[in-house]
Amino acid sequence: MRVIGLMSGTSYDAVDAAAADLELVGDSLVLEPLGARSEEYDDEVREALVAALPPGSVPLSEMCRLDTLIGQAFAAAAVRADRELCAGRAELVASHGQTVFHWAESGQVRGTLQLGQPAWIAEATGLPVVADFRPRDIAAGGQGAPLVSLVDLLWLRGRPGTPVALNIGGIANVTAPDGTAFDTGPGCALTDAAARAFSGGRLGYDDGGALAARGAVDQPLLERLLAEPYYRLPAPKTTGKELFHAGYLRAALAGRGTLPPEDVLATLTRLTAVTIADAMRDLRATEVITSGGGTRNPVLLRTLAGLLPGVAVRSSDELGLPSDAKEAYAFAVLGFLTAHGLPGTEPVSTGARHASVLGSLTPGRAGLRLPPPADRAPVRLVVR
Incomplete structure (x- = not known):
């Protein structure tokens, strides 16, 4: 499966897009990197993010606007990655979104909020999108992070x-x-x-x-x-x-x-x-x-x-994994696991009660056609 992973981290300066061919071979998940691109946020988005992030305080109308602007920025990065890295043959997009708040109290995470409405990505690319990775682990008692641990x-x-x-x-x-x-x-x-x-x-x-x-x-x-x-x-x-x-x-x-x-x-x-x-x-x-x-x-x-x-x-x-794009590749892997019905967490890493299949799915232009569920989870990742 050819997957595009999208990531913007806590530096909130750009959207990283990494494309990979992923295949289950025996007990291994084989990843072939196809390349990566980085799209800087424009000044409007960056300034709005700075204002919204703690200790800032903005009205819900501004959060709604940001959700759209960030979703459109992620969509543009996905379109470019599909065109330049996948020759227009990508099959899935996995979007982390932009974290704007991670609600933790006394060592326990109560909730998390990532902006970047995946509907914009699905509409622009025509591809199904896996997004909102963190909440499921939190609902299972985990920290929702670091999700790249698996x-x-x-x-x-x-x-x-x-x-x-x-x-x-x-x-x-x-x-x-x-x-x-x-x-x-x-x-x-x-x-x-x-x-x-x-x-x-x-x-x-x-x-x-x-x-x-x-x-x-x-x-x-x-x-x-x-x-x-x-x-x-x-x-x-x-x-x-x-x-x-x-x-x-x-x-x-x-x-x-x-x-x-x-x-x-x-x-x-x-x-x-x-x-x-x-x-x-x-x-x-x-x-x-x-x-x-x-x-x-x-x-x-x-x-x-x-x-x-x-x-x-x-x-x-x-x-074999470029340091600037490693997290984007990691979310491509997590999206692949979700599409195949496989868990994307290790409970000992996040503190969750059990491993979970992560994310929410937004159908692409052709509806939601997932591959058959995998028989077993991989035990190693091989970068080819």
Whole structure:
């Protein structure tokens, strides 16, 4: 089956589209990457998202408008991916949508909201669409995240030692071979917020870690940030920009005087590296497979490697999945599993009572014609 996976993460800067041929062969799911494209949100959508995300507050009319605008952006990305990567022969679209709120209280997730109405994607492409992946796991008592954990488990199975998958987006998450998976804390969320605040909105992020590289870590600020209770919660756990946002950063800086922007960025970059490294030590990682936008920050990766002597830190590119598009490929896999009636979660990873078939289906132009249910779930993912 030829599937297009669509993803926009907690950095909310673009829609990533990845196309793959997927086939069940014995106990393996074979994935052949066909390529990936990234479509940046236009200024109208990005500014509306910034206003709507915590700690912002907007009326329901604005949420309705965003649902449409994001759905149209995802539809455009899917159309382009089908034309340029699939020669117009895609059979299914799997859309994560754009997370705008993840409702967590006292370690329990109560709900989640992803915008990007899938009807726009189905109408533009004519293809059936799997969307709304997270709510089913939450209804089963899970965290609804990190959903890529099942894909990571299948993909890394059989590698020597203790390989741990690490995705650094706005929030960083990890998956270990025993199924332990959780959000470690901020990936780029706070550094992006700082870059945006200090530049008056001119910069969306610290490009290449250039600002952090010119600064020095402020130890009192780092200790204040590391006192965040989230870091001491047991796994499985999940977080998002409901916690780590611009207001959180302003509160952390209160009373610290006027720190140079470069020092703040250096400290926040160190915070991300320290919280990830702490998780890796707890998991006894012997190898870290990185992906996500944060991998484009060499300062962050150098800091992380320095905190993990003797642990190989490498990119998912080396294993056949482009680091910038790995999550989009992962959702293509999850969409394929749903279409074949197979569960897309590992309960130990999300804390759910049981594994679940994920998502809701929107029919394509020809109605909803699903393949026969698969006889058994795959035990490994092979990238061809």
